Amino acid sequence: MTGFSTLLYKEVLRFWKVSFQTVGAPVLTAVLYLMIFSHVLEEHVEVFAGVSYTSFLVPGLIMMSVLQNAFANSSSSLIQSKITGNLVFVLLPPISYREFYAAYVLASVLRGLFVGLGVGVAALPFVELSPPAPLWILVFALTGGAMLGSLGVVAGIWAEKFDQLAGFQNFLIMPLTMLSGVFYSIRSLPEFWQAISHFNPFFYMIDGFRYGFFGQSDVSPWASLGVVVVCLALVAGLTLNMLSRGYKLRG
Amino acid sequence: MTVPAIEVRGACKRYGDLRALDGVDLDVEGGEFFGLLGPNGAGKTTLISALAGLVRADAGSLKVMGHDVVSDYRNARRQLGVVPQELVFDPFFTVREALRIQSGYFGIRRNDDWIDEILGHLDLTAKADTNMRSLSGGMKRRVLVAQALVHRPPVIVLDEPTAGVDVELRQGLWQFVRRLNRDGHTVILTTHYLEEAETLCTRIAMLKSGRVVALDTTENLLARFATHTLRVRLASPLAADLGAVRQERGWLEFALERYDEVEGMLRRLREAGGEIVEMQLGEPDLETVFVGVMRA
Ligand SMILES: Nc1ncnc2c1ncn2[C@@H]1O[C@H](COP(=O)(O)OP(=O)(O)O)[C@@H](O)[C@H]1O
Ligand SMILES: [Mg+2]
Numbered sequence: 134m135t136g137f138s139t140l141l142y143k144e145v146l147r148f149w150k151v152s153f154q155t156v157g158a159p160v161l162t163a164v165l166y167l168m169i170f171s172h173v174l175e176e177h178v179e180v181f182a183g184v185s186y187t188s189f190l191v192p193g194l195i196m197m198s199v200l201q202n203a204f205a206n207s208s209s210s211l212i213q214s215k216i217t218g219n220l221v222f223v224l225l226p227p228i229s230y231r232e233f234y235a236a237y238v239l240a241s242v243l244r245g246l247f248v249g250l251g252v253g254v255a256a257l258p259f260v261e262l263s264p265p266a267p268l269w270i271l272v273f274a275l276t277g278g279a280m281l282g283s284l285g286v287v288a289g290i291w292a293e294k295f296d297q298l299a300g301f302q303n304f305l306i307m308p309l310t311m312l313s314g315v316f317y318s319i320r321s322l323p324e325f326w327q328a329i330s331h332f333n334p335f336f337y338m339i340d341g342f343r344y345g346f347f348g349q350s351d352v353s354p355w356a357s358l359g360v361v362v363v364c365l366a367l368v369a370g371l372t373l374n375m376l377s378r379g380y381k382l383r384g
Numbered sequence: 385m386t387v388p389a390i391e392v393r394g395a396c397k398r399y400g401d402l403r404a405l406d407g408v409d410l411d412v413e414g415g416e417f418f419g420l421l422g423p424n425g426a427g428k429t430t431l432i433s434a435l436a437g438l439v440r441a442d443a444g445s446l447k448v449m450g451h452d453v454v455s456d457y458r459n460a461r462r463q464l465g466v467v468p469q470e471l472v473f474d475p476f477f478t479v480r481e482a483l484r485i486q487s488g489y490f491g492i493r494r495n496d497d498w499i500d501e502i503l504g505h506l507d508l509t510a511k512a513d514t515n516m517r518s519l520s521g522g523m524k525r526r527v528l529v530a531q532a533l534v535h536r537p538p539v540i541v542l543d544e545p546t547a548g549v550d551v552e553l554r555q556g557l558w559q560f561v562r563r564l565n566r567d568g569h570t571v572i573l574t575t576h577y578l579e580e581a582e583t584l585c586t587r588i589a590m591l592k593s594g595r596v597v598a599l600d601t602t603e604n605l606l607a608r609f610a611t612h613t614l615r616v617r618l619a620s621p622l623a624a625d626l627g628a629v630r631q632e633r634g635w636l637e638f639a640l641e642r643y644d645e646v647e648g649m650l651r652r653l654r655e656a657g658g659e660i661v662e663m664q665l666g667e668p669d670l671e672t673v674f675v676g677v678m679r680a
């Protein structure tokens with residue numbers, strides 16, 4: 134247990150020591166999105182009845198930040214440790230692969246939550262947030278964050294160079310989060326793209342998360358939770374399998 | 385019967401076509417100061433990595449203090465402290481933070497007394513609160529040694545700990561490692577400095593292309609393989625090959641089994657037309673053994 138908690142502590146300390154970049158910068162990015170998009174679209178778009186566009190946008194931006202930062206945390210930590218070689222400090226001690234997994238994913242979730250909270254607080258001057266179903270918010274933040282933290286472990290282990298990781302991030306994670314309905318409701322899309330969006334797990338994370346803020350969503354939060362939990366289970370299974378075999382970590 | 389500190393049976397590890405370990409059998413008894421020697425690429429680091437669980441052997445079994453490194457990895461790793469060959473460090477932390485974290489990984493919560501003791505022995509006390517990034521190479525190497533010791537492992541493996549380290553630090557390091565050995569720790573050392581191995585190690589294994597090619601006490605190795613050396617500098621190069629084992633900067637070196645062979649060697653040199661300008665006779669040393677074993 135001490136091995137796990139120390140690894141978790143170390144992973145949290147790692148991003149906390151540079152929180153200006155790991156928490157501050159993504160909060161600023163999200164606020165910039167918020168200012169620009171709400172300025173441009175506020176007058177033109179109404180997604181849910183009685184909900185302004187800016188209010189609609191904020192939960193999506195929060196969740197997008199949670200997801201992207203959860204991924205960034207585990208993936209960048211692992212690739213840095215692999216490239217500098219200091220991952221041996223974690224590989225030499227009697228830490229099981231399950232503890233290893235839990236520590237990296239939990240630290241990623243925490244980073245995601247910190248950033249998400251930061252974005253939420255920074256958005257307060259723009260919108261009024263009084264979520265009717267806060268438990269859903271927490272559930273989706275945790276499961277979505279865990280899934281992305283887990284994907285980050287996969288990417289961090291798989292990638293051998295920083296640009297491979299950047300490829301993973303720019304060509305998979307970014308498009309999937311951007312096209313998940315953060316900036317729009319997928320109902321506003323042509324039918325074909327609506328159908329496609331239903332295959333994007335990120336859509337369910339955003340949609341379910343947003344349900345917590347407005348009590349309305351494109352699909353039922355239970356259905357979204359089902360999809361997210363199944364995806365999380367698949368990614369977790371894959372990651373644990375990689376770790377148990379020592380894939381790329383224990384030659 | 386006591387269990388050996390290290391027990392390796394038929395260890396194999398391939399990288400593609402390359403056999404990094406090609407059936408290694410090796411026992412190291414508790415309390416030994418053991419040397420693992422071999423040229424670059426012989427498989428020393430691979431063997432250490434397999435013991436530490438950083439690399440999985442394709443075949444064979446490896447045990448640390450009787451614990452299998454795969455099936456009982458937790459106990460095996462608790463018994464083992466490894467100083468890696470590469471000079472690695474975590475730039476996010478100070479020396480003390482790094483050591484506390486390393487202790488935590490091994491399940492030890494409050495370890496400051498022991499950490500302070502290690503820091504003292506390694507002359508790092510003044511650097512305890514310095515960030516790892518700003519330490520010199522030699523200092524980083526010492527922190528690596530400290531990190532390997534936080535959990536007081538009975539078996540300590542040092543993979544070329546003195547490569548690129550200045551003489552003063554080397555002396556200090558050996559003093560400390562010797563002390564650990566006297567206190568009962570088993571020490572396994574790989575080094576390129578054969579004179580270091582000769583003075584420190586009581587038993588030595590020599591590795592070549594993934595195989596153990598010599599394994600004996602340092603004393604026996606010296607007696608069995610080592611030869612006396614005759615070094616001569618000649619006025620002009622020889623046309624004939626008289627079987628010199630080494631040739632550098634005008635000196636020729638011959639390996640002789642016994643002193644009484646000197647006379648015959650000198651005669652053959654004269655017959656070959658060699659005019660001796662300078663001459664030295666050398667005692668058997670590990671370097672000669674090493675060169676001899678690696679040639680065989
Ligand atoms: N990860 C790896 N992939 C491919 N070849 C490797 C790998 N690690 C080591 N080798 C090869 O295995 C051989 C043994 O290497 P190593 O154990 O580092 O030797 P030593 O420590 O004795 O210098 C070398 O030929 C080396 O190139
Ligand atoms: Mg080596």
